[in-house]
Amino acid sequence: MWKRNIMNLFHLLKPKNCRYFSCASLQTKKYYLSNINLKFSHQHVFSAKKHETKNKVIENLNKSYLNTFTYRTHTCGELRSDHVGQKVTICGWVEFVRLSKFLLVRDSYGLTQCLINDSDINISDIPLETIVMINGTVALRPKGMYNTDMATGEIEVIIDKIDILNNVDKLPFNLRNYQKPKEQLRLQYRYIDLRFPKMQNNLRQRSLILHNMRKFLVEKHNFVEVETPTLFCRTPGGAREFIVPTHHPSLFYSLVQSPQQFKQMLMVGGIDRYFQIARCYRDEATRPDRQPEFTQLDIELSFTNLDGIVDMIEQLLQDSFPRDLPNSPFKRMTYKDALENYGTDKPNLTYEMKLKNVTSLFGHLKEPNLSAFTLPYSRKLGKLSTKYKNKINDLGKKYSVKIALNDNILKLIGDDIHNQIKCINGEENDNILAIGDRENACLCLGDIRELLAPLLKSKNLLLFKNSVEPLWVVDFPLFVKGENGLESCHHPFTAPHPEDLHLLDSDPLKVRSLAYDIVLNGNEIGGGSVRIHNPELQEKILQMLNIDSSNLHHFINALKSGCPPHAGIALGIDRLIAIACKAESIRDVIAFPKSHEGKDPLSGAPNEVNDEDKKYYHIKSI
Amino acid sequence: MWKRNIMNLFHLLKPKNCRYFSCASLQTKKYYLSNINLKFSHQHVFSAKKHETKNKVIENLNKSYLNTFTYRTHTCGELRSDHVGQKVTICGWVEFVRLSKFLLVRDSYGLTQCLINDSDINISDIPLETIVMINGTVALRPKGMYNTDMATGEIEVIIDKIDILNNVDKLPFNLRNYQKPKEQLRLQYRYIDLRFPKMQNNLRQRSLILHNMRKFLVEKHNFVEVETPTLFCRTPGGAREFIVPTHHPSLFYSLVQSPQQFKQMLMVGGIDRYFQIARCYRDEATRPDRQPEFTQLDIELSFTNLDGIVDMIEQLLQDSFPRDLPNSPFKRMTYKDALENYGTDKPNLTYEMKLKNVTSLFGHLKEPNLSAFTLPYSRKLGKLSTKYKNKINDLGKKYSVKIALNDNILKLIGDDIHNQIKCINGEENDNILAIGDRENACLCLGDIRELLAPLLKSKNLLLFKNSVEPLWVVDFPLFVKGENGLESCHHPFTAPHPEDLHLLDSDPLKVRSLAYDIVLNGNEIGGGSVRIHNPELQEKILQMLNIDSSNLHHFINALKSGCPPHAGIALGIDRLIAIACKAESIRDVIAFPKSHEGKDPLSGAPNEVNDEDKKYYHIKSI
Numbered sequence A, B: 001m002w003k004r005n006i007m008n009l010f011h012l013l014k015p016k017n018c019r020y021f022s023c024a025s026l027q028t029k030k031y032y033l034s035n036i037n038l039k040f041s042h043q044h045v046f047s048a049k050k051h052e053t054k055n056k057v058i059e060n061l062n063k064s065y066l067n068t069f070t071y072r073t074h075t076c077g078e079l080r081s082d083h084v085g086q087k088v089t090i091c092g093w094v095e096f097v098r099l100s101k102f103l104l105v106r107d108s109y110g111l112t113q114c115l116i117n118d119s120d121i122n123i124s125d126i127p128l129e130t131i132v133m134i135n136g137t138v139a140l141r142p143k144g145m146y147n148t149d150m151a152t153g154e155i156e157v158i159i160d161k162i163d164i165l166n167n168v169d170k171l172p173f174n175l176r177n178y179q180k181p182k183e184q185l186r187l188q189y190r191y192i193d194l195r196f197p198k199m200q201n202n203l204r205q206r207s208l209i210l211h212n213m214r215k216f217l218v219e220k221h222n223f224v225e226v227e228t229p230t231l232f233c234r235t236p237g238g239a240r241e242f243i244v245p246t247h248h249p250s251l252f253y254s255l256v257q258s259p260q261q262f263k264q265m266l267m268v269g270g271i272d273r274y275f276q277i278a279r280c281y282r283d284e285a286t287r288p289d290r291q292p293e294f295t296q297l298d299i300e301l302s303f304t305n306l307d308g309i310v311d312m313i314e315q316l317l318q319d320s321f322p323r324d325l326p327n328s329p330f331k332r333m334t335y336k337d338a339l340e341n342y343g344t345d346k347p348n349l350t351y352e353m354k355l356k357n358v359t360s361l362f363g364h365l366k367e368p369n370l371s372a373f374t375l376p377y378s379r380k381l382g383k384l385s386t387k388y389k390n391k392i393n394d395l396g397k398k399y400s401v402k403i404a405l406n407d408n409i410l411k412l413i414g415d416d417i418h419n420q421i422k423c424i425n426g427e428e429n430d431n432i433l434a435i436g437d438r439e440n441a442c443l444c445l446g447d448i449r450e451l452l453a454p455l456l457k458s459k460n461l462l463l464f465k466n467s468v469e470p471l472w473v474v475d476f477p478l479f480v481k482g483e484n485g486l487e488s489c490h491h492p493f494t495a496p497h498p499e500d501l502h503l504l505d506s507d508p509l510k511v512r513s514l515a516y517d518i519v520l521n522g523n524e525i526g527g528g529s530v531r532i533h534n535p536e537l538q539e540k541i542l543q544m545l546n547i548d549s550s551n552l553h554h555f556i557n558a559l560k561s562g563c564p565p566h567a568g569i570a571l572g573i574d575r576l577i578a579i580a581c582k583a584e585s586i587r588d589v590i591a592f593p594k595s596h597e598g599k600d601p602l603s604g605a606p607n608e609v610n611d612e613d614k615k616y617y618h619i620k621s622i
Helices: A002-013 A023-033 A183-188 A197-220 A260-268 A306-320 A335-342 A386-399 A406-425 A438-458 A498-503 A535-544 A549-559 A573-580 A611-616 B002-013 B027-033 B183-188 B197-220 B260-268 B306-320 B335-342 B386-399 B406-425 B438-458 B498-503 B535-544 B549-559 B573-580 B611-616
Strands: A087-098 A102-107 A110-115 A131-140 A155-166 A243-245 A252-255 A273-281 A293-302 A331-334 A370-378 A402-405 A429-437 A470-474 A479-482 A485-488 A515-520 A523-530 A566-572 A619-621 B087-098 B102-107 B110-115 B131-140 B155-166 B243-245 B252-255 B273-281 B293-302 B331-334 B370-378 B402-405 B429-437 B470-474 B479-482 B485-488 B515-520 B523-530 B566-572 B619-621
Touching (some): A087 A110, A102 A155, A293 A573, A402 A406, A406 A429, B102 B131, B335 B438, B370 B406, B429 B438, B515 B566, B535 B549, B566 B573
Antiparallel strands (some): A102 A110, A293 A566, A515 A523, B087 B102, B102 B110, B131 B155, B243 B252, B273 B293, B370 B429, B402 B429, B470 B515
16 A cells, blocks of 8 residues: 555655656546545636735735746746747646636746646646646737736646646635635634735735844844843743743743843943844733734844934834835824823824813812813714623723713713813713723723724714824833832833932832833834943832842843943834734734634644653643 | 932933033042952053954944944944044943053944043043943044054044943953953853954854845845744654643643744745744753754745755855855765765865775675774874874774774784775875774764864874865665664655655665755754655654654644645754854854753853742642
């Protein structure tokens, strides 16, 4: 049995050396295909519009560079009337078979129609997605048969020889855009899903954007890309880090959540213009839309400040981002303004609809820490459905904020203040009122803003811009109140704002930091800060955060070794590329993403490990 | 205490906003420096030759792009007589103080001499390696005082203002090339060690080589860089893989040892020209000169063969490698010839000295599987010392090979054969004879060849070329005999040589594979193969290797889903860059390497992990 199969496989291994089967011999190979499901064939009359790869990245490629180092002479997307008469070799998947005579061959670059003139060849049994190599001659299609929907629609290839390079089993789904499978199935069979033009476009676009970023940094600004370790010691005060057991009993590496310490140590070491497109790890399996490993563009500079970093990122994006951006400088907003106007630290500026602070109307509010904010929206929307009302009330509970909608506002606060609110927000608007802790009231209305905006948009009551709207958010607080005392708002290495240093002991929650975020259309796509370069200040901040600095001994020592002032930033590449590609999810711009809870639908990882391996690593599962 | 310190630190945080101290106030800041060791100053009269950064990469940079996004106006390496009269701001480390009047400031790009004209300023107490910012005016040095050893030796900067941006504690070692510390200390304080010109050069060279490789692949040949996961399931049949516990009880990721499976699945998915500069992980802590994580340039192409890959890598290296290479095609050698001529699968062709097969002289050898090889070397070397004799005998024992040196050959085999050997190898040579299993006899003499070559070189009895000598080794066996049956010589996804397929069942150890290695000067810097694209053949090979394919279910399925024939390669970037930089160890081209046993001398990683974290991951140390 095996012997026969292997003899049959012989020709598949090394085209140069192999005895290809000629067209005439194809029929004798039918047994190859006998067990293969033919369900795709002949179901639909071929329509190039439905099938062809529409791929901007590929359309812009220099075609002559696509066939180096391979035995095809052309891709399936490049033959034109100029090629008529040429002998060509094309390779790809069988996209469609028509009238037992026309074979459409597809690769990632396009579609070519091949024509069988030799009546001995039977192609009607070839399953779709079989891998073939066609040797043939380019010919003009008969007049009137040009297919203007196809880039190669002027020509066809008259087949001299067809070789089946590999067979195909029944596929779990069809490669047709109008029959797109659900995401779980796509992820399980990612190696097939990647053939969809959209995925081809996304991965190719990603590669080009990252390449352009590197060119900007290396060629235009002399940055140095340095690869830093991912197996390291735990960095206190951040996200949960994966641990990696070693063959040293009880000793573990941690997978780095970012190259933060390394990039700062590089500044100490004189690599004063550093970047890295870095793999980072965070164990946030329980958060939706997060990947346990992700990519960030990590940058750090010595002898710079906030304006230097902002300027660099704006130029970098202008240079490498494929969608239109406004001119520099991008808008800048303080954290306080973002919170009080948009109820979030990452405002989506593609639509208006701002919160209004109406606390001053409530002179009689007895609790001095209470604030009142309203969110006005077009009265034309009419009464909200119960579904929306419930969601809004749930948000009120989540943030411990008193919420009142339209009619209830009157009941809650009386005619006088209600009228003043109407006067402030305009008679054409309905209002939602939130009373509570200032931050919570704003955050709650921010969430409600994001809930109502799509509803308003769907009724043409709110204008959404189609553009990319970047925004810098600055002047974040240095600390936030955590369960066990102060926590870093950004991270423990962020410098306090020099104007607020005098408050560090007396009122630390009022101290602003030199952190900054860049936001695109409501997505935080990057953040950074001026760092603390003074070891004594760094030690004090760690102490205030109640962080045990024993794992940071080397880092403090580095600050004591002649550390230049420095600042940096990290951009979240997955999200940025998703916006560039107008993808719905970051999973659509990652070749092999995990699904929920960090599981890999493709391989089934994570998996059980045998006892021998666990013993080697001196661990036991409990 | 803290309040005072923080007020003092104020000016260090954000140069734009800060009250710099003027030169006049520097003396009042002396308490800053009081506890700082001054041991470096004034020990040596300054000699630029000894100190200056000699860095080819930096010399070739476009200087005008080094000062974007920073508040320096110039680096310490770029001021020339053209700049005389200009107001400049330079930042860097204090390299040297001379006569309380001259301050040499260093950054990664060079050295600038600064002159204090104001007698109020006392700089003699500034510790070396203090971070300063100098505002001043460029002036020509007095005639006769030009320093031709310094790139900036024509000029000096007359100081208007000096600001101490950060202080420095006593450093564990001196930044002088003539006082270079031992490697362990360098790694422990890597953030200081990186300031040495050699390390600056290596990391900058590494960044440029990788950038040029990307340009070649992306711009010249339309490759797509795809980032593949590192958290994955175990790949059977390879190196030991680190495991990563998850919050799912008993379930672990494995850290990938290479993107092998992913790149093959990308071929199935139509990303037919893939590359990635990929981080890989192997738990080989016990092997010297190995890093638990390392970088490889990983490449895969569809519709190609051995010649396509060889051609691509030769062009890639011609394009990006900074040292001279011979013209294409590079030399090619079969594994058999490499073994029988050089006693290794990675021959160093920078010197001659070949093994000779003399088995035919031993017609009377009773064991048919025994072979005899000799290694001739110049008789002028004279008698080998006991040290070398012992090493040679140890190698004989290691490989279970009978070894005889010069005089002993005669005793062992008699006059007749001895004379024939002398006749073959030339009277001018002494000989070492090895008798045993063919492979072991060759490997043993190969090790002896590498042992004696440096000795012969030191006595001018063997010519070493200074060049880079690349070599392709091909026709490796598909299998090797392992303890428990057949093992892959390359990896289980390597295609058998089509000419040997008939031997797969009958004599598997005789089957050659379509694997290839590229060797530079005795270092294997890359390897790859044509892959198996036929699922049935793949399953058969896994079965022959006794590999449980349950973890490879997805992979076999991918081969069944329309998988193009494909081939690829991976280059070991750390080793390649080390050769490019003429570095002694790969650790000299890695920013933060681990030392022996996978330990990080900088942070102390791996570390203990607290019980709470272990509980979260459902593990216990044993």
